Amino acid sequence: xxxxxxxxxxxxxxxxxxxxxxxxxxxxxxxxxxxxxxxxxxxxxxxxxxxxxxxxxxxxxxxxxxxxxxxxxxxxxxxxxxxxxxxxxxxxxxxxxxxxxxxxxxxxxxxxxxxxxxxxxxxxxxxxxxxxxxxxxxxxxxxxxxxxxxxxxxxxxxxxxxxxxxxxxxxxxxxxxxxxxxxxxxxxxxxxxxxxxxxxxxxxxxxxxxxxxxxxxxxxxxxxxxxxxx
Numbered sequence: 173x174x175x176x177x178x179x180x181x182x183x184x185x186x187x188x189x190x191x192x193x194x195x196x197x198x199x200x201x202x203x204x205x206x207x208x209x210x211x212x213x214x215x216x217x218x219x220x221x222x223x224x225x226x227x228x229x230x231x232x233x234x235x236x237x238x239x240x241x242x243x244x245x246x247x248x249x250x251x252x253x254x255x256x257x258x259x260x261x262x263x264x265x266x267x268x269x270x271x272x273x274x275x276x277x278x279x280x281x282x283x284x285x286x287x288x289x290x291x292x293x294x295x296x297x298x299x300x301x302x303x304x305x306x307x308x309x310x311x312x313x314x315x316x317x318x319x320x321x322x323x324x325x326x327x328x329x330x331x332x333x334x335x336x337x338x339x340x341x342x343x344x345x346x347x348x349x350x351x352x353x354x355x356x357x358x359x360x361x362x363x364x365x366x367x368x369x370x371x372x373x374x375x376x377x378x379x380x381x382x383x384x385x386x387x388x389x390x391x392x393x394x395x396x397x398x399x400x401x402x
Contacts, residue, residue: 177213184212185213185217188212188221189224192208192229193228196225196283197236206308206311207315209315210313210317211315213316215312215313215317219305221312223304223308226301227297227301231300233280234284234287234293235287241288260286267291268295268300269302272302273339273340274344307332310332311329313328314329314330
């Protein structure tokens with residue numbers, strides 16, 4: 173198969189990038205496209221081809237979402253897009269980068285969701301290229317070494333996928349911990365908060381002091397009833 177690709181020449185990678193980009197817009201699984209790139213071009217050439225194709229396809233989906241608006245994208249993916257959209261809108265470049273690193277984040281949904289935010293196209297494309305490069309290499313290397321999964325390239329691919337998975341989980345855990353701390357900080361500053369036992373918090377110390385001082389004046393009088401008289 174690679175001999176046929178070599179016979180076509182430089183047109184083959186360009187044609188693959190164009191076709192793969194359109195398939196990405198159609199939400200075709202990216203790992204299969206990267207594996208096909210490795211199978212056709214090998215790991216060395218297939219990796220940059222996979223990165224370019226994934227970035228171009230993601231940018232096309234991003235542009236379509238921005239051009240045609242929320243209605244078309246909601247019909248395509250529904251609530252999942254809105255969840256990812258909120259995540260991206262809060263963090264910009266880092267959100268797109270995290271979305272490419274996190275193992276459970278749907279790649280194609282991010283493309284459309286990001287288009288509904290104010291993230292610039294160049295920022296989105298840069299974060300996408302940087303974030304998808306490690307997995308693009310891994311899937312491309314596996315596709316190019318299907319007949320020899322014990323090769324150094326295949327072993328490196330498995331190591332990259334493992335590292336990306338662990339790193340993505342660490343980022344997700346850190347983000348979740350930060351959200352919990354911010355939530356607990358905000359709840360401590362709410363008025364009339366329930367205590368840990370379920371009771372209302374005690375009134376402010378100034379009110380308690382006034383109550384105690386008032387009761388003290390009444391009890392120190394020889395005849396409390398005489399002080400109550402006008």
